[in-house]
Amino acid sequence: GAVVSQHPSRVICKSGTSVKIECRSLDFQATTMFWYRQFPKQSLMLMATSNEGSKATYEQGVEKDKFLINHASLTLSTLTVTSAHPEDSSFYICSAGGQRMITDTQYFGPGTRLTVL
Amino acid sequence: KQEVTQIPAALSVPEGENLVLNCSFTDSAIYNLQWFRQDPGKGLTSLLLIQSSQREQTSGRLNASLDKSSGRSTLYIAASQPGDSATYLCAAQTGANNLFFGTGTRLTVIP
Numbered sequence: 001g002a003v004v005s006q007h008p009s010r011v012i013c014k015s016g017t018s019v020k021i022e023c024r025s026l027d028f029q030a031t032t033m034f035w036y037r038q039f040p041k042q043s044l045m046l047m048a049t050s051n052e053g054s055k056a057t058y059e060q061g062v063e064k065d066k067f068l069i070n071h072a073s074l075t076l077s078t079l080t081v082t083s084a085h086p087e088d089s090s091f092y093i094c095s096a097g098g099q100r101m102i103t104d105t106q107y108f109g110p111g112t113r114l115t116v117l
Numbered sequence: 118k119q120e121v122t123q124i125p126a127a128l129s130v131p132e133g134e135n136l137v138l139n140c141s142f143t144d145s146a147i148y149n150l151q152w153f154r155q156d157p158g159k160g161l162t163s164l165l166l167i168q169s170s171q172r173e174q175t176s177g178r179l180n181a182s183l184d185k186s187s188g189r190s191t192l193y194i195a196a197s198q199p200g201d202s203a204t205y206l207c208a209a210q211t212g213a214n215n216l217f218f219g220t221g222t223r224l225t226v227i228p
Contacts, residue, residue: 044161111159
């Protein structure tokens with residue numbers, strides 16, 4: 001199956017700093033990438049959908065100025081958490097989809113554990 | 118809005134037992150239903166994807182069924198092994214982008 005990587009796998013930062021997380025599709029071109037957040041013992045919640053070359057679409061309740069998403073190429077999307085606060089501590093997972101979104105599964109990255117002190 | 122529920126939240130079984138995990142969804146207008154496995158602190162591994170026109174999918178010891186009209190799916194695991202211990206998530210896809218996840222069932226298989 002297709003491989004999606006995320007970097008870093010784990011990051012600890014001080015409150016007020018910004019953190020960038022990268023999501024890469026290693027062996028296929030992903031026209032669409034998704035960013036999810038997962039709090040402890042909860043399920044994944046979609047934060048935003050990013051399409052290559054266009055602005056991301058954010059889910060209701062997700063601040064677009066706080067969670068900056070860039071999808072500059074067909075293999076790379078980045079999520080920047082700006083001015084991070086302890087409540088932003090979570091597990092962030094990206095996924096990538098191919099051309100046939102309705103029939104294709106999304107391929108998930110291994111996740112990034114963000115801890116804000 | 119689609120709501121996905123998984124029962125039970127946690128399950129412990131002795132090795133070798135067959136087991137069933139349940140998933141229900143409120144909006145039957147789905148494109149597909151997927152089952153994923155998540156190990157602690159890790160990402161998701163896709164196990165089975167059932168298209169809306171299908172009734173079931175099988176992969177090895179795993180069998181997933183889908184009853185769209187009743188909004189239910191089950192994941193059957195045969196002859197469970199300790200390596201099957203993980204959290205199992207189901208997700209209903211509606212539209213081109215939206216995967217709605219359940220809260221998962223945490224499975225522990227006791228050697």
